[in-house]
Amino acid sequence: MPKTKLALAYFPETFRGMMATTEIRPGEDLVRVPERLLMTASRVRRATLARARAPRAGEHGSWRLSEHQALTYWVYSEAAAPRPSAWSAYIRTIPADFGSVPLSALSGDRPSDAVSTSTPAERWTAAHLPRPVARRVAEQQERLFGDWTRTRAALAAIGVAPPASWRRFVWAWLAVNTRCIHLGRPADAGGNQDTIALAPVLDMLNHSHHANTTTCYDAASGQFVIQTHRRYQKGDEVFISYGPHDNCFLLAEYGFVAACNPYQTIELDHELSAWADTAPELRASTGGDGRLVDILRHRGLWGEFTLSLDDSEPSYRLQAALRLLLAAGKRGTDTTSAVAQWERWRRGEQLSGPGEVAATAAMRQWLGRTCGEVARCSGQMVREAQEAAGASWSVPLEQQPSAEHSRPHRFLAHCLSVVWLETNRIALQWAHAT
């Protein structure tokens, strides 16, 4: 590795990360990783094929693992290899478990495309995930199971021993998911160019929304480069940004949350669709045929109904849904004129007068009522998650042999308490703003 001004260190808030060993000035390279130290799917595919038995006609041509599948297989097989290789030192730096990633806590002991809720810890975790996290985890589990099935079939077909342990495969899959970098170049037309890689040293950098870095591939030197645009003093933790993600995304994909996340929102999809399904005023005006919801769907406006702490208005999508549903559901309103009025709002026409005042008031009233209920439920979740995170700290883990099955992962419970607390703050603000 080219020399860096970084060293591994432990930090109270973020645990293992990278520390500046001396001042780093804006414009300096944080780290340069030579191409030959990037582990990519192309390298894995070549090395795997070299070990395969002689191909039958046309067989190797169709042998193909996705980038994530190939890298997962590589991590899995390197970790299981009986003899050390040039990469063993790198493999040993990968965390031994990813217990704070919800998927790790819910992927079960046996291959399945559905999350597991067999143990008390799994049931607790599943019951305390915010809906956006639960949705993402269910999708991940399906992908994980698909990758397991496909990888095993593809390797068996070319006579290479496929992964045998589901738990070890889940671990390797999560190592790739939480640690791979995006190379910032698109795949070529045949999907042949690598777009992701595992990168020693670089994958020790933790995330901060305040990191200001640029990332590029320097073709002249054949190096992957990260440059900082802010100053670090000796002893500071040095960060990169994993992207403008809210805490639900960070928790589901990486198993941590960022304090005071500027992208945090709450989502009212469940509340709005439950209300649209059952509200008597809507059923009366539309005959309960879901026509208004279909209008929103056809305009691509159904779902992602969010509220944030700093905005003075609900998100555009939430306003659009509420304006349409509330106007059409008002007693004595004919649906056609309500839809026509809504289309005028959508075109950006300035609406005013008593109708507009009433529409805004109805929206605020709905938000006040709904957010009051969200605040009540999330408050309860905060208490339960704090209790789960706190209670377990006082008892040494080794004194609880079945702890991992009976109690949720401590740091995961802590992260959930943070997400629910944010939900609670946002919901309370909107409940009181009306």
Ligand SMILES: C[S@@+](CC[C@H](N)C(=O)[O-])C[C@H]1O[C@@H](n2cnc3c(N)ncnc32)[C@H](O)[C@@H]1O
């Ligand atoms: C690319 S690795 C970074 C290095 C990692 N901390 C390690 O010790 O291997 C990504 C993982 O680091 C952790 N992480 C990254 N940023 C973090 C942060 N701001 N706070 C807490 N954990 C963080 C999460 O566990 C995440 O899955």
